[in-house]
Amino acid sequence: MALTEGQILMIAVAFIVAGIAKGAIGIGLPPIAVGLMTLAVPLEDSLAIMTIPTLTTNVWQAIYGRGLLRLFRRFWTLALTATITLLIVAATLHQLGSPKATAWLGVMLVVYSTIALLAWRPRVSREAERWMNPVMGAASGFVAGITGIAAVPFLPYMQSLEINKDDLVQALGILFIFLIGALGIALLRQGAFDATNVIGGMAAIVPTSIGVWLGQKSRNALSPEMFRRVFLIGLLGIGLHMARGLL
Template sequence: MGPMDILPLIFSVTNWTLVLLVLGTFFLAGAVKGVIGLGLPTVAMGLLGLAMAPVQAAALLVVPSMVTNVWQLALGGRFLYLMKRLWPLLAGVFAGTWAAAALMGTGSQPWAVRALGVALVLYAISGLLAFQLRVPVRWERSLGAVVGCTTGVITAATGVFVIPAVPYLQGLGLAKDELVQALGISFTASTLALAAALARGGALGHHEIAASLFALVPAMAGMWAGQYLRSRISPAAFRRGFFTGLGLLGLYLCF
């Protein structure tokens, strides 16, 4: 099943299993993001990886990820301040994604599903252990560039852009609202870099954009549901369940 086959498969009346998988995946992924502020691309890539190649899942992810992340980064009020601190990370993300995509493609290799599984397991472990970096201010530029490049390489290989960017951002000592906005900025940059790499490789044309727009509807519905639930459930317990499930899914994809 090639990337250009996604749209007809989604809208085929003979393939309701895939339709339900896409709808359910993006609703769940949006709900996770609504509750804890992240997780949409990670959940989507992990679950869709059960039924399609990472390059196909990444193409579906572009519009929902872009819209929800732009929404998230717009809510802060510290955009210019954060851009001044994060530009080495963002430049590294673009450089790493483009270089890796040029050398090995974007999630289309035979080992891409296992690489996705490994990325999910590593992210789940860091989340469950509440791993916390402390990044000295004097190291921000050099370490940010390295973290950005590494994140870009992993993004190109798996479509997941949380490792090691999220632990790095959590280690900058940002206030809560600043961290949420910084995550939105980082994820938006990664989505743009991934979309550009997919388009350059011929995996993101008008068919894929249309399919990704289709996926935006359940993602937004899920995000609104998650925001409604956020004040009614324990975020800490939800995070533990989320990372445990993500780790198990990653292990399954590894084998």
């Protein structure tokens, strides 16, 4: 796939905006980046371009802290079931990157942003994690195997746990390494990675880093809650636009 100047500009804007969200509120890079890119770039190519900068930021997020092994022991069943389910669903249903998957991704973005805007926070006890982790992992892997994004039910579930803010951020980094790694393998099997997408993904690290830096600076100046609401409303609009494909 050869990128036009308009597509290159949209990719740069997508990763700057997604990076700002990542820097300001700690989450949101994959759904925001992919949601914006699909306005100009096919979903399969958007997912392929997204994997490299997302893996880069999440490796840093995973190792930055003192809870790497402790958190991996806590969530390894979630990581394992999500990885296995994603690979199986992508290989058997063959929907990853398809036009129908683009519409379902829109539905997922609408659901995710609506839940987040309503500030609905279910509570899951540590005792319930033993069986909830693999169930939520399988559910998240199934969604990601079709849409390429595991925001639902993965992120609402993680935010419902008895876990402090620093551990949550590090745990998300750890788990996204597995999810994005599995997605990368599934896309590689489909032949989604061509030279353009690989170069585009590597180049996207620059606008992503700029966005993260801007988001971190803005977080100190303005309310993180205001940023969160602005990005979620924008994500809701993108999701509604994408979901029209199911009508």
